Amino acid sequence: MKRKLSCEEKKAKKVSFLKKNGLSLVGGFVFFLFLVSSSGTAMAVPSFARQTGLSCSACHTVFPELTSFGRQFKLNGYTLTGIKTINQTKVKKDGKKSAILNLLSISPISAMFQTGITHVNKTIPGTQNNNVEFPQQMSLFYGGQITPHIGAFIQITLDDESGTIGMDNTDIRYSNHSNGKIPFTYGLTLNNNPTVQDVWNTTAAWGYPYTASGVAPTPGAGPIIENLGGMVAGLGGYGLLNNLFYFEFTGYGTAQLGAALPPDASVAGVIKGIAPYWRFALQHQWTKTYLEAGTYGMSANMFPMGVSGLADKYADFAFDLQYEYMFSKGQFTLHTTYITEKQTLNATHKAGDSQNLSNKLNTFKCDGSVFLKAGVNFTLGYFNTTGTADNVLYAPADMEGSRAGTPNSSGILAQFDYLPWANTKISLQYVAYSKFNGAKTNYDGSGRKASDNNSIYLQLWFLF
Numbered sequence: 001m002k003r004k005l006s007c008e009e010k011k012a013k014k015v016s017f018l019k020k021n022g023l024s025l026v027g028g029f030v031f032f033l034f035l036v037s038s039s040g041t042a043m044a045v046p047s048f049a050r051q052t053g054l055s056c057s058a059c060h061t062v063f064p065e066l067t068s069f070g071r072q073f074k075l076n077g078y079t080l081t082g083i084k085t086i087n088q089t090k091v092k093k094d095g096k097k098s099a100i101l102n103l104l105s106i107s108p109i110s111a112m113f114q115t116g117i118t119h120v121n122k123t124i125p126g127t128q129n130n131n132v133e134f135p136q137q138m139s140l141f142y143g144g145q146i147t148p149h150i151g152a153f154i155q156i157t158l159d160d161e162s163g164t165i166g167m168d169n170t171d172i173r174y175s176n177h178s179n180g181k182i183p184f185t186y187g188l189t190l191n192n193n194p195t196v197q198d199v200w201n202t203t204a205a206w207g208y209p210y211t212a213s214g215v216a217p218t219p220g221a222g223p224i225i226e227n228l229g230g231m232v233a234g235l236g237g238y239g240l241l242n243n244l245f246y247f248e249f250t251g252y253g254t255a256q257l258g259a260a261l262p263p264d265a266s267v268a269g270v271i272k273g274i275a276p277y278w279r280f281a282l283q284h285q286w287t288k289t290y291l292e293a294g295t296y297g298m299s300a301n302m303f304p305m306g307v308s309g310l311a312d313k314y315a316d317f318a319f320d321l322q323y324e325y326m327f328s329k330g331q332f333t334l335h336t337t338y339i340t341e342k343q344t345l346n347a348t349h350k351a352g353d354s355q356n357l358s359n360k361l362n363t364f365k366c367d368g369s370v371f372l373k374a375g376v377n378f379t380l381g382y383f384n385t386t387g388t389a390d391n392v393l394y395a396p397a398d399m400e401g402s403r404a405g406t407p408n409s410s411g412i413l414a415q416f417d418y419l420p421w422a423n424t425k426i427s428l429q430y431v432a433y434s435k436f437n438g439a440k441t442n443y444d445g446s447g448r449k450a451s452d453n454n455s456i457y458l459q460l461w462f463l464f
Helices: 007-020 046-052 068-075 346-350
Strands: 085-091 097-104 109-120 131-147 150-159 165-177 184-191 232-241 245-254 268-271 275-285 289-305 312-327 330-344 358-372 376-387 409-421 424-435 455-463
Touching (some): 046 131, 097 131, 184 245, 245 268, 245 289, 312 346
Antiparallel strands (some): 085 097, 109 131, 109 455, 131 150, 150 165, 245 275, 268 289, 312 330, 409 424, 424 455
């Protein structure tokens, strides 16, 4: 939801975000290809419908929210097929046949297009209001089976600000089942965004709002787990036991597009070694209701600049819940997530870029929606960010600074969606801030109020 920036401003903006989370201001150009995926966009792609022969509504209510079937489809590696495949087998030593090729007869390629217009309550100084993004985002996807046990979700995106094309959200999976009495699904995931592999709509990669304005101002601070998309690569294992207990462990390392490889003194925000990510969840499906309750987190040591010297330490712990109730004409859904982050800013504090050696950052998000089968969806959400006061990390600055020296921000987000067709969505979104970067009035030290950043956003989103 950030305002549009020039190419050079965008590079600096990426590093400004990292500074507010304890990283250096230097070296922002290495994030040049960090694409629109950072806006939280999440996808439901027609590639899967072509592969399975099922309508989009089999896996989604209002895309990209997953149904129970959609969650199982993802956990099973995107490999369910309902169309003719090209097969090859080989005979093993015991005389049994084994499949060595199971190729889809059509390529599971699809595309997405988003465009929107944004009105900000008070025009951002030096800009004009009522801005159109055309396109806001345009993507190509490969989504579906690669081999009998391997499938992928791969997104390539055009960035409307820089005009460049690059890798976006990607999740490549191996999945299989045990033959025991208790059902057990297990697999491996190779991905480039912590939580993109998750099957619930409570985590950063797939959480509400699923799309947002690229023009309207947004608070600058956020936990590290929500802001590594496109900057890392991770390999991990997961399992679902008895369709009840889910667990996952994944390790992430730096994999920045457009940066020196291997990382050297010119690269900012490099993960030292491996950053572990973990996820546990319990779920149960009743006749009309579904409930998931879980926890997840990540620990990362990061060099502010280069790959030597002190590293800043981040520890994120999160709790989430998803509730669904189906009724005759639709479904009610509730999501909520709480993340607490501990920052030990060894390098940043020594460099004089933070007032404190240790800081905390907490975020809480909650949203409830009512979906009607007629193609109408209403959502109301609340968000709140709080953190330790630090007058250096959160210094006063026009628009994006904090006069109070805190990241505290809160507000509501309301959205109306209309789906005239299963692959087309028209959305009207309203964001209202009660507090922005630490204050309700004069939050930046230049006289701007939190409510000045309230915005109305109208978007068209279709997939084909």
